[in-house]
Amino acid sequence: MTNFQKIEQKWQKKWEDSEIFKVKEDSKKKKYYVLEMFPYPSASGLHMGHALNYTIGDIFARFKRMQNYNVLYPMGYDAFGLPAENAAIKAKQHPKVYTEASMKNFEKQQKSLGLSYDWSRIVKTCESEYYKWNQYFFLKFFENGLVYRKKSPVNWCPKCDTVLANEQVHNGRCWRHEDTEVEIKHLEQWFIKTTKYSEELLKDIEKLEWPERIKLMQQNWIGKSYGTEINFEINGENWPIFTTRVDTIFSVTFMVVSAQHPKLNSLITEKQKKEVNNFLKKIKSVSEKELEALEKEGVFTGSYAINPFTGEKVPVWIGNFVLADYGSGMVMADGHDVRDVEFAKKYNIPLKTVIKPIERKTNPNEVFTEKGILYNSGEFSGLSSDEAIIKMQNWLENRKLGKKTLQYKFKDWLVSRQRYWGTPIPIIYCNKCGLVPEKNLPVLLPEKVEFGKGNPLATNKNFVNVKCPKCNSDAKRETDTMDTFFDSSWYYLRYCDNKNLKEAFEKKKADYWLPVDQYIGGAEHACMHLIYARFFVKALRDLGLLKIDEPFTRLFNQGMLHGADGNKMSKSLGNVIVPEEVSKVYGIDTARLFLVSVASPDKDIEWSENGIQGMFRFTNRLVDYFENVKISKAKNEKLESASNKAIKEITEDIESFKYNIATIKLRQLFEKISKEEVNKETLENFLKLLSPFAPHLAEELWEKIGNKGFISVSEWPKYDSKKIKIEFEYEDEFMENIKSDINTVIKLVGKQPKIIKMFVSESWKYEVYRKLAKLESRNIKEVIEKIMVKGYEKEIPKIAQSFIKNPNAFMKIVLDQKTEMKILEENKKELESMFNSKIEIIKAESSKEVKAKQAVPGKVAILIE
């Protein structure tokens, strides 16, 4: 049996020794940048799911490389991060030791997958050569007002012991801990002004060739809405509020302010103080989760707001359902919002309505929330909602009482973390000078710290206590580190110039390689990494460091690999598949082929032992075939047609990530090749088509048929459309039908045939179709007349009818008698050995003759003796 592992090791070594995957800038060649999201190296190593991800990218990179692109295909490790820190604490091991061991293990495993990375460009985010530039960018942002420090309500995960960005809170819980609710703390933290680019981030989404789903998720995340800002006067002060439905303003009967509003105290009157405090205590005592299910509750503040349109005084309430950080933390409440109505009914606040539907009547209990026609709205009565909104905005702007505005859900990025294993924030706190940027980068992450006593960096006095770079007085360092999403926001830039000690990357090199042409990764990063990275590129562009607007032109989301039981792969379920184990039995090429053949690579798939065995049969057959192949010099038009067609289609399939379809076509082509006389060119082309999927095997067989050099860097085959002849396919189809008919007849007769007689008659359908091809008439009578064949008076009108309905559908090729005879003669031997009997092919001169043999003309009649 073939030793696939030996073959794989042989070629992996050769690839490495000859450095064929190493690339550098080459202005003469077109570049192509293929990238998979770099992994977080965990101690458990990689499983088959990782292998699937990398295989998808590797196939694409190999494909583009053979198409003569200068392909940048690098790998690196997202090495900083909490899991390493936590695991290290648990194992009583320094995070650095843990991470380095994990990376080493990852690299070794990845290398055994036969991935065509340029390993010389490896990037590890935990090395100071890398994170120095994190600090550099941080300070650049700081200088340019893109980084600021602010006290605000922030999300805190008690399990991670750190604050989290908005993007890292899912359903009120920590993204790493599905069971842990995030607490809101009021802390001073570092933010990056991502919102400066809200509009551009939103607008540029349409430029991206990304899955629609991801684009939509980003759109919703940024969450732009148009509306109106209105100043309500409360206690002589202006309180701007945001609404999308200013047209409902004449029905405002109360206001609701968020319980977390920073200026809440100024609204509470002496008389209401007690009641309000009780209420606030009550909401604080319930957890975030319970709050979700909670009814709307509130309490009157004692203050009144003046509606600028009506001059009416309406009460201001505190409500648990108003968000503090969206809009202005206060809303106007009216009879056209379900939540407001619910709230008002509970507390017996009066309600008004001012909008009615255009074409129907509302029923008494209905809360009409759609747009309609205004009434009871002063000068605006009778207008439609849309008209009224514009007029009201003008009305407000003329009186300086408000304006048309935009709102985004998107917020600034909270980047500081109170944890150790990350990039130190290069800022010094000086009592005299305030926030002072560190001049000497990198600020190294000290190795000696104590864990479990708050912020680990604060435990290293040598690190914390410094002299102020400006005034040289005693100062202290920032002890927070950066969110690791900062690292992953620009790693793809570093690949362009990973050894540069003077700059993060040389602009010229970045200009050559960027943007990433094809990015590959999971959908879980839609609203995290993929937004941060887009922000980063735009920010660096505006700092003059880049000339691109977007980092990733095309994005592909691969599906997830589940265990054989249909569940997510996990240790606790014991369904984890490890590439090494699979390689030992089947070889990694077989695994690669199997993984991409199950389904379209963007769909979730399940591991299947039976499935990979099926692919194993194929790879073994391949080897067997090539070991015994006799290369012919003869021309074989039929095979050439099939080969050219396969080249055309497989090229298109790979381009559009239909790897599953491509592998099927490879198998089909192989079936044809193995049955025919084949020349060297066809064999070579087949191996080339195979090589992105099964690179080791392709190299081995390439060598076996007498080639030198690597197939991996050979040229992708080109097809000649003139050589693709559709007739051959019909021939095959015809033979399939003949075989199927013979089988049916044998079954019916119930005996092994000694002689099979085949009467080939002139096909009446052939005649009909031939006549139809010449016809242009749309007159049914005329058509029937012209295509009529005697003996088929019943069928002809039906054909004529459908022809008139759609002449284009008549593209079908029907073989004529002569061709049928020829094909049968050619395949006679094959049929004889297949059915173990003699074959006689008889040309039937007339329909009558065939009928006399108990068969019907129009098809090959089969008789068994």
Add this chain to the structure above:
RNA sequence: GCGGACGUGCCGGAGUGGUCAAACGGAAUGGGUUUAGGCCCCAUUGGCUUAGUGCCUGCGCAGGUUCGAACCCUGUCGUCCGCACCA
């Protein structure tokens, strides 16, 4: 609640207006080869039909558009995903 995706044979899955759906793989059954087989080869796997590139049914369910729909539209049921008191 809002937004999105999907629903095809025993199973995984192709096909997203036109050469009369099920490619390809898996599985099962029958046969061949074999000392034996878990290898390999062949056949069968919706119904009808005393073979005829045939007929009927059929792509969750019900309607509609079209000469023609698995594919487009509407409704409905089911599964999954994202966001979620966003004013």
